[in-house]
Amino acid sequence: MSGKLYIVATPIGNLEDITYRAVRTLKESDYILCEDTRKTHILCKAYDIQPPLKSFRIHRMEEDMNFALSKLNEGLTLSLCTDAGTPSLSDPGSHLVRRVRAESPNTKILPIPGPSALTAALSVCGFRLNPMLYAGFLSIKSGARKRFFESNRDFDGIIVFFESVHRISKVLKEVRETLPDRPIFMGREMTKAFEEYRLIDPNEQVKEKGEFTIVLGLPGGTT
Numbered sequence: 001m002s003g004k005l006y007i008v009a010t011p012i013g014n015l016e017d018i019t020y021r022a023v024r025t026l027k028e029s030d031y032i033l034c035e036d037t038r039k040t041h042i043l044c045k046a047y048d049i050q051p052p053l054k055s056f057r058i059h060r061m062e063e064d065m066n067f068a069l070s071k072l073n074e075g076l077t078l079s080l081c082t083d084a085g086t087p088s089l090s091d092p093g094s095h096l097v098r099r100v101r102a103e104s105p106n107t108k109i110l111p112i113p114g115p116s117a118l119t120a121a122l123s124v125c126g127f128r129l130n131p132m133l134y135a136g137f138l139s140i141k142s143g144a145r146k147r148f149f150e151s152n153r154d155f156d157g158i159i160v161f162f163e164s165v166h167r168i169s170k171v172l173k174e175v176r177e178t179l180p181d182r183p184i185f186m187g188r189e190m191t192k193a194f195e196e197y198r199l200i201d202p203n204e205q206v207k208e209k210g211e212f213t214i215v216l217g218l219p220g221g222t223t
Helices: 020-027 037-046 058-073 093-103 117-125 142-151 168-178
Strands: 004-008 031-034 053-055 077-081 108-112 132-137 158-163 184-188 196-200 212-216
Touching: 004 020, 004 058, 004 093, 020 077, 020 108, 031 037, 031 058, 037 053, 053 058, 058 077, 058 093, 093 108, 117 158, 117 184, 117 196, 117 212, 142 168, 168 184, 168 212
Parallel strands: 004 077, 004 108, 031 053, 031 077, 132 158
Antiparallel strands: 158 212, 184 196, 184 212
16 A cells, blocks of 8 residues: 655745645645644644644654655655745755655655745746756855856856855855856845845845845846
């Protein structure tokens, strides 16, 4: 007997962005696997979602995947959600999906689409969106980031990546040094009270607060 695994997108900030289908799916699950039970508890409390929460952590991934597989093999229904947005884009969700496909091939794995910082930023950047290179979170090493930017210098499309508050100033400096002809669009604190979406001036020092989604426009600033 095999169960079902739902990959559930949850709000990136504003709790009202949850979909009706996501709420129903979470309510009907036997367990909810989540990045941080404290954060997911806030969402569950807001919508009276009552199934037990189980941590799914990168530093204890083997143990947590074994738990998930055992429950799926019992025929139970699990939902996986991240702290914010769509799972598997920048969290360990993809590891679980691969493991389930390999070891429990009869398990149905179904996406419950919804909020995503990636698509939210693209919808308001105003750049031509095709082709697009999505890079997720870049390396924490400056040299690796610079090599990434340099290797995509001639890419005829936009480049999108996420960045934390701790490295944003360094990363933007590297972008300006390696890709000086690309306009930079920033989404910050997306869907939250102080959300901000705008082009960044070449020599601007951005406010180091919140999580960032950066969109690099086409070379030469063309649209």
